[in-house]
Amino acid sequence: MAYMGTMLRVNLTAGTIKRENTPLDLAKKYVGGRGLATRMLTNEIDPTVDPLSPENKLIFATGPLTNTNAPTGGRYMVVTKGPLTGGIASSNSGGEWGAFLKKAGYDMIIFEGKSPKPVYLSVMGDDVQIKDAAHVWGKRVPETTDILIEESGEKKAKVSCIGPAGENLVYFAAIMNEKHRAAGRTGVGAVMGSKNLKAVVVHGDKKSPIPDQDAFREIVRGKITKIKENGITGEGLPKLGTKVLDNIINENGMYPSRNFQDVMYDGTSHMSGEALIEKGYLKRNSGCYMCPIACARDVELPNGRRGEGPEYETGWAFGPMLGFHDLNVICDANFLCNDLGLDTISAGVTLACAMEMYEKGFIKKEELELGPELTFGTSEALPFYLKKMAYREGIGDKMAQGSFRMATEYGCPEFSMTCKKQELPAYDPRGVQGMGMSYATGNRGGDHVRSYLISPEILGAPEKLDPQAIEGKMKWLFIFQNLTAVIDSSGLCLFTSFALGLDDYRDMINAATGFDLTSEEWMEVGERIWNMERNFNLLAGIGPETDTLPKRFFTEPANRGPNKGKLHRLPEMLPEYYQIRGWNADGTMPKQKLEALGL
C-alpha cells in the first residue's frame, strides 16, 4: 500500500512526540488527506471547541498518491476546526512539502495542545524533535524558511510555516510551504499560531510502498498522456497559468469588481494573464512535485521585485475587486501576502468590503489614522492595509477577523461578500447559477475548489452546461462535491480533473493502495467525506440557515453584460440539492443517512 503506515502525534503542551500506526483500517472508507484527517479530527475533538484554544487539533495529512509518480502527486492537506467559519477547516497545498513528509516516513502529523513558547517541529526521517523557535518568531515566511533550512543541515529540506499573520491569529492566516505555496484558505495559519507552532521542517528519502510498481507506472503513464493532450492542462494552463481566466470570466459577464457592485471590469485586459506575458513580467512557468502541467508563474516586475504569482483569484482580489488594475501593485501585494502568510482571497475581499463601508459612511476617516483613503481605485491602500491586517494594527485589527465580523460590528453585514463567513472567490453567482450553489453549500464556506462547477458551466469540461440554467444542476453539484473529496483525499491536484475523470482516479488509487473499489464505491467514499464534514459543522452550530449567499445576489440584479438583470436563484435549487443529498427538507441530516454511509 502506498501509505507509509506511520504517523506522528505531537503534544505541544507536554512536548511529547509519539509514533502511531496510521489507521489503515479507515483508509478504504476515507482514503487519506482530507478524508482521513477529517475522520481523525472529528473523532478526537469536541465540535464546539474554541478553534484557537489548546483543545483544538491541527492535522497535516498526505494521501496515498502523495510521494508517488502519479501526476501532481505531491499535495498535502491541513485539517482543523477553523476560526473564520467556526466549522471544518481544511486547505491543501502543492509544492514538495507533502511528498517530503512521506519521504521522512510519515503519512500525517497530529498536533495537540499549545506549546508554552514558540517552537517548530523538525522531521528529519527517524529523527523527530520539537525545537525552539524564538529566533524565527516574528520573522516573515522567506527568512524563516531560509533560517530553518540552514539549521536542518539539509539543503533539500522543505519548510511549512506561518508568518506574522499566523502568529497574530489573523482569522484568514495561511500556512506557507517553500515560501510561495499556500494552504491558504480557512485560517489554518491562525490555528498553527495559536499553538505557538512556527514551522514544520521535513526531509527524508523513503519511497511509498506501492504493491505493483510496474503496473502502477503503466497506469500513471496513460493519465499523464491524457493531461498533456488536453487543451486546458496541456496548453492553456502551462502557457498562461490560472490568470488566463481573467478575460474568460470577464467576457462571460461574471468577473465581479468593487465588492461585487459591478459584474464586469473594464481594465481587465491590462492585468490579465496575457498582459503578464505581453509586458514581459512572466519569466518562466514551473510545477509542483511530479506535475506535468506546471501552471506556477515566476514573475519579475519592472521594479526588480521577483516572486511567484499571481494566481487568477489573487489578481482579481487585489485588482478589480478594489477598483484598479496595476499589475505592479497586484504582484507586489501578492508577494507581500506570501511573506506575511495571509490568504489573498480573504484579504482582498475584506479590503473591498471595507472600501464599500468607507464610501458609504460606515467607516469614518478618523479611523484610518492618516492612512490612505479606503476608496475604490486607491491602490496605495492595498499594501498599507495588508500590513495593518497582518500585525492587527489600527483598523487592521477589525479587518483581521474577516469581512463578516468587521461589517457586522458596523451594522452592515450585507457588505460582506461571504458564505459561512468566508470570503467569496472571483465568479459572480448571478452569472453562473451552479457555482453560486457551490458557494452556498460548501462545507468550508465560500470557496471555489470544493466543487468547481465553472468547469462545465463556463469551460465546457467535461461537457458544456448553460450557466443560467438550473435544471439538473444540483446533480452536477452532488457529483462534483463528492468527486473532489476523493481527489483531495488522494494527494492529487484538482487541476488534473480538467483532463481526468472518476475512472482515472479509481485506477490510480486502486493501483497505489491495492484496494479494488469500483467507481461507484469511490463516489460513495466522497459522499461519506462530504457528509462527515457537514455533520461536524451542524454539531459546531453551523446550521442549514447558512446555506445561502450574500443578500446582494438576490436583490441587486447584474448591472450589465450578458447576464444583465439576472439574480441568483438559490431558493429554487436548494430543496432539490437537499433531496439529492438524502437530507431532510430543512437541511438537517437524518440519522439513517449517516448510518447508511457508515458514519
Add this chain to the structure above:
Amino acid sequence: MTVKFFATLKLKLRVASVSVEASPATTVGQALRDAERALGSEFWLEIFDEAGTARVGAMVLLDGVNIAHLQGVDTPVGTAEALSIFPPAGGG
C-alpha cells in the same frame, strides 16, 4: 463587428482584435472565416473540431453568450457587437 482574440490565440496572432463586415444574417461561422481572411491566418481548428463543435475548454462568445447555447457556428450575429474567441483554457 469586432472579433476579439484571447489567451494563446492572442499571443500567437499578435493581435487583440479585427473588424469584419457583418449583416444581421451573417452567421458566426462566416464572421470567423472573414476574420481569418482579414488576418491572413487560420485559427478555426484551434477552436473547433471537424464537426464544428468547440474543443473542450475553447469557446466563442457572441456579446458574452456562448454560441454553444445558441445555434453554434450557424448562429446569426444579429445586432451583436463582438465575438470573443478563446482557445482551450482554464484554471481556478
